[in-house]
Amino acid sequence: MSLTAEYIAEGIRKKATELGFGEVGFAPAAELTEDKERLKAWLDKGYHAGMEYMEKHFEKRTNPSQLVEGAVSIISFLYNYKQSGVHLSEVAPKIARYAYGRDYHDVIREKLSELFSFIRDEYYPDLEGRYFVDSAPLLERTLAAKAGLGWIGKNNMLINRRLGSFVFLAEMLVNIELPYNRTPMTDRCGGCTKCIEACPTKAILPDRVIDSNRCISYLTIENKEDISEEFKGRLQGWTFGCDICQEVCPWNRKAPDTEEPEFKPSEHLLAMTPAQWGSLTQEKFSVLFKGSAVKRTKYSGWVRNYRFIS
Numbered sequence: 001m002s003l004t005a006e007y008i009a010e011g012i013r014k015k016a017t018e019l020g021f022g023e024v025g026f027a028p029a030a031e032l033t034e035d036k037e038r039l040k041a042w043l044d045k046g047y048h049a050g051m052e053y054m055e056k057h058f059e060k061r062t063n064p065s066q067l068v069e070g071a072v073s074i075i076s077f078l079y080n081y082k083q084s085g086v087h088l089s090e091v092a093p094k095i096a097r098y099a100y101g102r103d104y105h106d107v108i109r110e111k112l113s114e115l116f117s118f119i120r121d122e123y124y125p126d127l128e129g130r131y132f133v134d135s136a137p138l139l140e141r142t143l144a145a146k147a148g149l150g151w152i153g154k155n156n157m158l159i160n161r162r163l164g165s166f167v168f169l170a171e172m173l174v175n176i177e178l179p180y181n182r183t184p185m186t187d188r189c190g191g192c193t194k195c196i197e198a199c200p201t202k203a204i205l206p207d208r209v210i211d212s213n214r215c216i217s218y219l220t221i222e223n224k225e226d227i228s229e230e231f232k233g234r235l236q237g238w239t240f241g242c243d244i245c246q247e248v249c250p251w252n253r254k255a256p257d258t259e260e261p262e263f264k265p266s267e268h269l270l271a272m273t274p275a276q277w278g279s280l281t282q283e284k285f286s287v288l289f290k291g292s293a294v295k296r297t298k299y300s301g302w303v304r305n306y307r308f309i310s
Helices: 005-018 031-045 058-063 104-122 140-146 192-200 216-222 274-278 281-288 295-307
Strands: 023-027 075-079 128-134 166-174 238-240
Touching: 005 023, 005 104, 023 140, 031 128, 031 274, 058 281, 075 104, 104 128, 128 216, 216 238, 216 295, 238 295, 281 295
Parallel strands: none
Antiparallel strands: 023 075, 075 166, 128 166
């Protein structure tokens, strides 16, 4: 029996929901013409700061079909990680919510692997493709928006009407023709400028552009140099990443909390006292953040950040 694209898409949505994904959408693997010009302008102005990898694979980044040979469709996924009632610290050190628990790369990649096998076994034996979790030169937010999963807000985050912006993005590039979204989600930022006004380092520029040189997330994670004294007293206790622009976004007020237990912080992390944070050793850091995204900054980066905000 020949299965229709709509039937396969519905099966993918159902299975993805069972695995914990909050939203699923489909878009063609085609060149992103407008974003190509936008990305080039952003790079030319040096807004990518020290993230030199953003300059690489430009053609693949702006044309997903070149990233995976034979890919004709992109399946985009959102996975909720909001935790409204949990704060590791009200003052310092503050850690972005996405890094509270187990590294999202590992959690979501396992689910994508299961979903990929499901699609091949249930619907399409000749399935070919790859799946990614923030691990490939893809304009993930643009692809998710094209798939009808949200709009790109003034803080450059993807915002979904139901889930808000505390969501992980993931993609699957496959050789199956699927029913693509034809109606983008309406941009509902309107005249709101809360995220722009709340950013203490003024990293959010007009036209939904982020100057990474000034972004707290960049300064505390990707940045390998000393943090400029210009930002002394302006990081507001953030030691790994930053959630400020998301915390003030009205679309996150009523968004549901995640049901994923892997994203919850450990009891050891919640029990840390100011004195223990101040005397954190390399050994304790490794134990405390085992399997966590926080290890991206390494112990040396953590110490640099903590001293800067202390």
